Amino acid sequence: MSIRSTGVLSExxxxxxxxxxVFLEPVSTPCGHSFCKACLQGYWNHSKKFLCPMCKKAYSRRPEMSVNRVLAEISSQFQGLTVAGGSAGSPSQKGSINAGSEAGHSDTAGLDTGEFAQPGEVPCDACIGRKLKALKSCVNCAGSFCDSHLRHHKKVKTLHSHxxxxxxxxxxxxxxxxxxxLLxxxxxxxxxxxCSTCAExxxxxxxxTSIDHxxxxKTSNLGKKxxxxxxxxxxxxxxxxxxxQSIKVIKASAQKELEDxxxxxxxxxRLVEQSQAELVELISTRxxxxxxxxxxxxxxxxxELSQLKRRSxxxxxxxxxxxxxxxxxxITTLSPSPEHTDWSSVSINTDLYLGTLRTSVSSLVDKFQEELKLLYGKGEVILDPITAQKNLVVSEDGQQGFSSGRHYWEVDVARKTAWTLGVARGSARRKGEIKLCPEGGYWCLWLKDGEVKALASSRLPLMLPFHPSKVGIFLDYEAGQVSFYDVKTRQHLYTFMDKFNESVYPIFSPCLTHDGKNxxxxVLTHVKHS
Incomplete structure (x- = not known):
């Protein structure tokens, strides 16, 4: 734009x-900056906060706009000079542009072909309405501007240093x-x-150090964290x-224990009622x-008493x-006296029931023990050297697997810091990659890293107050049940329920020694019924 002026004033x-x-109806903010009245009104109408478009000073409420009459007069004279020189639009044209600034973007159509700011892109702070994408941010003005509003920084000499x-x-x-x-x-x-001034x-x-470094x-440390x-x-x-999962198992185990x-x-x-009926029948018979x-x-x-009375x-x-x-x-006609029976040794035993109840209870206890043997039958376990793992030494006692019945054995683990106990299918893998879970043919408990776990499909930690010193293992082949007990506290530890279709063998893994431990x-202990 070619501007002809007095040589002192510039556009x-x-x-x-x-x-x-060029200013049209210029007004000033309390901070001293001047703008077109319509432009400033439009700017504040589309802003959430009342900021000075130039210095970004914030106001708690919409400030009063002071009409700058001196600037208005000078601008009017300058506008006349530019019109005379044929290098500027008429005031009426200017008015029409500013009149539309409140409804939308005042200078986008004629002055800038930039793109509107999309989500994630920095918008121009000076645009009214829908904002254009900012090309630069000014550290001194603390604002971001599109190409149109950057022209002011290029034209005004005082802004060249920004x-x-x-x-x-x-x-x-x-x-x-x-x-x-800038920080x-x-x-x-x-x-x-x-900033650099603060540093000095x-x-x-x-x-x-630099912000980038x-x-x-920090981002590297944040990534690690x-x-x-x-x-x-x-x-x-x-x-x-x-x-x-343990809670589910506990509930299931508790339910099964209740049912059992x-x-x-x-x-x-039933035994008590039967024993009571037998005792009642015995007492009645006696x-x-x-x-x-x-x-x-x-x-x-x-x-005899009648005869004696008649004789008397x-x-x-x-x-x-x-x-x-x-x-x-x-007297000679009297019949001879009948023979008298010696009743002195005749007595009635009134202690017929002495010991009857004790005998009945003793018999009932025997029946209880027989019933318990049926419920939890003990089994003499003989290790099989053929199925032993290579690191396990087995004495020559023979071999045994279970394909029926109920069996129970106990293992002393008091001095161990790691062990694995349970049963395994005869066809379970013993070399290479071994899956210690029911899917792999193993039903086991282990102590490892100070924690007792049931080796189910996923490792299930057992919430125990302390580790068992002796573990009892109960196998019910027909029911598909493998249960583990703390013998000392008589506490149930865990129960596997499955289906066996081949012989199963006891597992005894002492685990490896580490730093002299374990x-x-x-020790497989003898089971006694009391």
């Missing part, structure tokens, strides 16, 4: 920084509030971002899943026999006869 002095045209950088978000936060310069250094001593003034002896270092956190989250999630206990106590109740014997004795005594009456009658001849004649043997 830059009368250009609005919003519309980049530092322009690549467009950036939150520019105000990246400007030193004390020196109004391009990081003080490691004070852990703050500073109050951070000379401090450990400083510190950013790379994120990786560590992801690893911890993964571990904790896995542990949480194990605990949740109901069955056991139902069987025991009562009937004793009463019959006593009644027979009573009848014999009654007969006869003798009594003869004793009162006074006639001697009659007495002697009658060198004690596994």
């Amino acid at each position: 830059d002095q009368f250009t609005c920084s919003i519309c980049l045209e 530092r322009l950088i690549e467009p950036t978000f939150n520019l105000a936060e990246k400007i030193c509030k004390k020196h109004e310069r 391009d250094l990081y003080c490691r001593t004070d852990h703050i971002c500073i 003034a109050s951070h000379k002896s401090h450990d400083m 510190e950013y790379k270092k 994120r990786s560590e956190l992801k690893h911890l989250i993964k571990e904790r999630s896995k542990k949480l899943e194990e605990i949740k 206990s109901w069955q056991v106590y139902a069987d025991l109740q 009562q009937r026999e004793a009463e019959r014997h006593a009644q027979e004795l009573a009848r014999g005594l009654e007969n 009456q006869e003798l009594e009658a003869h004793a009162h006869t006074k006639d001697k001849v009659v007495f002697l004649q009658n 060198s004690a043997p596994l």
Whole structure:
């Protein structure tokens, strides 16, 4: 644009920084910057905060716009000069442009062909309405501008010294509030971002580096921490899943124990009722026999007593006869006295029931023990050297597998820091990659890294107050049950439920010795029923 002036004034002095045209109805903000009235109104109408478009000073409420009459007069005269020179549009044209600035972008159609700012792109702070993409950010102005609004920085000589950088978000936060310069250094001593002036003034002896270098270092450390956190989250999630699975197993085991206990106590109740019925029948039988014997004795005594009474009456009658001849004649006619039975040794045993209840209870206990043997039968376990792992030494006691029945054995693990116990299918892999889980043909518990776990499809930690010193293993082949117990505390540890279709063999793994630890043997103990 060719401007003819008096030689003292230039177009830059009368250009609005919003519309980049000569002022029309210029007004001033409290901070002293001037703009076209329509441009400033439109700018504030489309802003959430009341900021000066030039210096970005913020106001708590919409400030009053002061009409700059001197600037208006000079601008009008300057406008007349430019019209006379044929290098500028008429005031009426200017008015029509500014009138539309409140409704949309005031200068996009005629002055700039830039693209509108998309999400993630820095918008122009000076645009009204839909904003164009910023090409540069001004450190001194603390704002970002599109190509149209950057022309002001190119035209106005006082703005030539402003530092322009690549467009950036939150520019105000990246400007030193004390020196109004870009924060391009990081003080490691004070852990703050500073500008070069701050570095020379109050951070000379401090450990400083560039923002970029510190950013790379911090992001690298952040990446490591994120990786560590992801690893911890993964571990904790896995542990949480194990605990949740353990809770499910605990509920299932508790339910099974309840069902088993109901069955056991139902069987025991049946035995008690049966024993009680037998005791009642025994007492009734003894009562009937004793009463019959006593009644027979009573009848014999009654007969003899009747005879004795009749004899006594006869003798009594003869004793009162006074006639001697009659007495002697009658006494010879008396029948001989009947033989008397010796009743002195005859007695009735009233202690018929002494010991009956004790005998019955003793018999009931025997039945209980027989029932318990059926429920938890012990088994003499003989290790099989053919199926032994190469690091396990087995004495020559023979070999044995289980293909039926109930079996129980106990293993002393008191001096061990690691072990694996359970049963395995005869066809389970013993070399190469071994899956210690039911899918691999193994039903086991182990102690490893100070934690007892059930080797199910996933490792299930058992929440035990302390490690068992002796482990009992119960196998019910037909039921597909393998249960583990803490023999000392008589606590159920874990139960596997599956289906066996081939012989299974006991597993005894003492595990390896580490730094002199875990060198004690596994001891298979003899099981006694009490």
